[in-house]
Amino acid sequence: MKLKETPEYNGAALEQAAECLKVLAHPARIRIVQLLLRGRYTVGELAEDCGIPSNVASEHLRLMQRCGFFVSEREGRNVYYRIAEPHLNKIMDCIEGRFFEN
Numbered sequence: 001m002k003l004k005e006t007p008e009y010n011g012a013a014l015e016q017a018a019e020c021l022k023v024l025a026h027p028a029r030i031r032i033v034q035l036l037l038r039g040r041y042t043v044g045e046l047a048e049d050c051g052i053p054s055n056v057a058s059e060h061l062r063l064m065q066r067c068g069f070f071v072s073e074r075e076g077r078n079v080y081y082r083i084a085e086p087h088l089n090k091i092m093d094c095i096e097g098r099f100f101e102n
Contacts, residue, residue, distance in 0.1 A: 020067040028052055029060050030095065036070065037089055040082040 024030065028050045035041055035049060047057035061081055064070055071084040083089075 020069075023063050023067050023069075024091070026060070028057070029064060030092075032057070032060060032064070033069070033083075033088055033092055034096075036081060036083050037092055040073075040080040042078050042080055046081070 024033065031050050032046050035046060041049075043054050043057050043061065046061070047054040050057060052060075061070060061072075065072070065081075067085075069083065069085045069088060070081045072079050072081050074080075
């Protein structure tokens, strides 16, 4: 049986993809992505919406920022986070279509 056209095997890329998907695999992180796809927010705003302490939200953001999902921008005393990875919207479309729509 002939396999359909697929990208060439790249073990390093598969490892990186698996690590970043593991990082997303947390309810608060999925919610943070949902929010940031619709605007930019501070840690405090994200923490409040998720019902978690700010230090916990900061840790979630740090992990996801390490995967390149977000960037932060300082404006005066506030630091705002926004999406840096353009493909996150496709991942969230899949998640929301499967788990959030009737």
